[in-house]
Amino acid sequence: MQTMTLAAEPQHVRAAPSHPDPYPYYGRLARERPFFRDETNGWWVAASAAAVTAVLTSELCLxxxxxxxxxxxxxxxxxxxxxxxxxxxxxxxxxxxxxxxxxxxxxxxxxxxxxxxxxxxxxxxxxxxxxxxxxxxxxxxxxxxxxxxxxxxxxxxxxxxxxxxxxxxxxxxxxxxxxxxxxxxxxxxxxxxxxxxxxxxxxxxxxxxxxxxxxxxxxxxxxxxxxxxxxxxxxxxxxxxxxxxxxxxxxxxxxxxxxxxxxxxxxxxxxxxxxxxxxxxxxxxxxxxxxxxNSTFRFMARDGEIAGHRLRQGEMIIVLLAAANRDPALNPEPDRFDIARTDRKYLxxxxxxxxxxxxxxxxxxxxxxxxxxxxxxxxxxxxxxxxxxxxxxxxxxxxxxx
Ligand code: HEM
Missing domain, CATH: 1.10.630.10 (Cytochrome P450)
Known part of the structure; x- marks a missing residue:
């Protein structure tokens, strides 16, 4: 796999899918920023496996x-x-x-x-x-x-x-x-x-x-x-x-x-x-x-709580499936490419x-x-x-x- 320095990371989540190697970025988000608001772009991001699952299974998210x-x-x-x-x-x-x-x-x-x-x-x-x-x-x-x-x-x-x-x-x-x-x-x-x-x-x-x-x-x-x-x-x-x-x-x-x-x-x-x-x-x-x-998106049907955060009606959430797959809570040693994994999980x-x-x-x-x-x-x-x-x-x- 190619490696990129942190400085060359994608500028935001929508720039990641066409980046040569977005995975250090995705992995870091999954571990360190499970659910956050990107103030510059005005959208929320779900990155950990728990947050991604919470959004995809919430009846608040359309x-x-x-x-x-x-x-x-x-x-x-x-x-x-x-x-x-x-x-x-x-x-x-x-x-x-x-x-x-x-x-x-x-x-x-x-x-x-x-x-x-x-x-x-x-x-x-x-x-x-x-x-x-x-x-x-x-x-x-x-x-x-x-x-x-x-x-x-x-x-x-x-x-x-x-x-x-x-x-x-x-x-x-x-x-x-x-x-x-x-x-x-x-x-x-x-x-x-x-x-x-x-x-x-x-x-x-x-x-x-x-x-x-x-x-x-x-x-x-x-x-x-x-x-x-x-x-x-x-x-x-x-x-x-x-x-x-x-x-x-x-x-x-x-x-x-x-x-x-x-x-x-x-x-x-x-x-x-x-x-x-x-x-x-x-x-x-x-x-x-x-x-x-790499991601899908959802919109809030009404004001409500997602992954411990209060969101307002109409707000958009970018749901980072690719980051969730790199969450250590979903797969041990998630960055190791191993076709012999016994309990592989992905979203x-x-x-x-x-x-x-x-x-x-x-x-x-x-x-x-x-x-x-x-x-x-x-x-x-x-x-x-x-x-x-x-x-x-x-x-x-x-x-x-x-
Ligand atoms: C590698 C191939 C594929 C991937 C990675 C993939 C991934 C996905 C994902 C992530 C969703 C859910 C999106 C969301 O919740 O926002 C979805 C929905 C869907 N996919 Fe696939 N898909 C693949 C191939 C296919 C194929 C071959 C078909 C049909 C023959 C198909 C039919 C559908 C349909 C009908 C939905 C909508 C389900 C719904 O919204 O209730 N997909 N797919």
Missing amino acids: TRPSSEPVPEALRDGAAAELFGRLVRLRDDEARGRLKAAVTAALRSIDLGQVADLTRRRAAELDSELGPTLDAASTTRFMFALPVQVVAQLLGLPHTRFGDAMGWLGDYGAAAAAAGTGIPTPTPELVTRGHRGAQALFDLVRAIKDDDTARGPLLGALVREARLAGCDDEKDVVANAIGYMIQGYAAMASLIGSTLLALARRPALRAEVDADRTLLRPLVQEVVRCDPVT EFGAGSHVCPADRFAVLVVEIAVDHLLTRGVPLERLESSLSYAASGHVRTPLFKA
């Missing part, structure tokens, strides 16, 4: 401010409609039933089927991306494989995968910019986001309504939503798209960070080459040590009512992707020199460029 359920910068349009319907970003009463359907549908998919599909799609991508695997095509593979597995489970035809990835990228950039200000939500970015969201709505609705096209995941979501009493068709379509939105950058990033973990540890790489079953604990240790979702998939329903799914797809890339001779030794991190206030996404 995923969006009640005064602005959809960010103002998105304004009216399809991106606002999509944003406002996702279970990830709402806390209204109907959400509970919808979340149950989203979770049940995903869990009804056999992981053996997911593994077969992922291997098949990986082999197809080899011919689509060309014979040589360099840094840039490794990045393209990281982004393409996982989201295309989800897309195929929904029923998208292969011919629309490229379009769908473009639309997801446009929507995601607009939503992140509108929600966090990183990057700046320019009118052009927002317009592209609306167009992408509309195109995704049109495509997924058409598949949902076609018995011959619907894939197993979309079929299960329609069924589970009906059973749970969710009869709003747009909610169902939005949350089908939501599976792709949630998994897209996250799984790509975890593949990249796992490759980096191997590139930085030649002895571990040799062990994994000799025994691929070690990939499972390797990915799990990367989830703990170099996670994707990377969240906690409480918004917990990620796809932890096993995501880790499986990532494991198969890394296995495939290793077999294909991914140029591990060239990754570090081609590495940069995507601009983001919350997600840590390694990008390898030629």
Whole structure:
């Protein structure tokens, strides 16, 4: 791992995900500043495992401010409609039933089927991306494989995968910019986001309504939503798209960070080459040590007490999942990278009512992707020199460029 001096630490928590090594900073916050107010930026920060858990499980903490359920910068349009319907970003009463359907549908998919599909799609991508695997095509593979597995489970035809990835990228950039200000939500970015969201709505609705096209995941979501009493068709379509939105950058990033973990540890790489079953604990240790979702955020529904502090309605809390994973109260010797840990704990998939329903799914797809890339001779030794991190206030996404 690279080491940084204290002087080079990120200036604040939103600068950390794209920093070369934010972990000394995160570890220090988890140990020394478990829950504090950043007066300069006007937000609270939860950093210890106890504080992060307290925020994520508190009914006082909402995923969006009640005064602005959809960010103002998105304004009216399809991106606002999509944003406002996702279970990830709402806390209204109907959400509970919808979340149950989203979770049940995903869990009804056999992981053996997911593994077969992922291997098949990986082999197809080899011919689509060309014979040589360099840094840039490794990045393209990281982004393409996982989201295309989800897309195929929904029923998208292969011919629309490229379009769908473009639309997801446009929507995601607009939503992140509108929600966090990183990057700046320019009118052009927002317009592209609306167009992408509309195109995704049109495509997924058409598949949902076609018995011959619907894939197993979309079929299960329609069924589970009906059973749970969710009869709003747009909610169902939005949350089908939501599976792709949630998994897209996250799984790509975890593949990249796992490759980096191997590139930085030649002895571990040799062990994994000799025994691929070690990939499972390797990915799990990367989830703990170099996670994707560095942070999420919450807003106070009303005045109240969190982690022993009095907060006011509307105040924002940045919830540092990546710091909590480095809290010695969660894992002994948290800075030691050890794939043989026996009681590994992490908060990377969240906690409480918004917990990620796809932890096993995501880790499986990532494991198969890394296995495939290793077999294909991914140029591990060239990754570090081609590495940069995507601009983001919350997600840590390694990008390898030629
Ligand atoms: C490495 C991959 C992934 C990571 C690290 C991850 C992490 C997370 C986290 C931290 C949350 C909770 C956010 C919060 O409470 O503010 C979340 C929510 C969610 N994730 Fe994942 N996720 C991953 C992959 C996926 C995939 C592949 C899917 C779908 C196929 C998915 C579906 C969801 C959904 C639907 C939610 C919203 C749950 C709710 O708000 O009730 N995730 N994820």
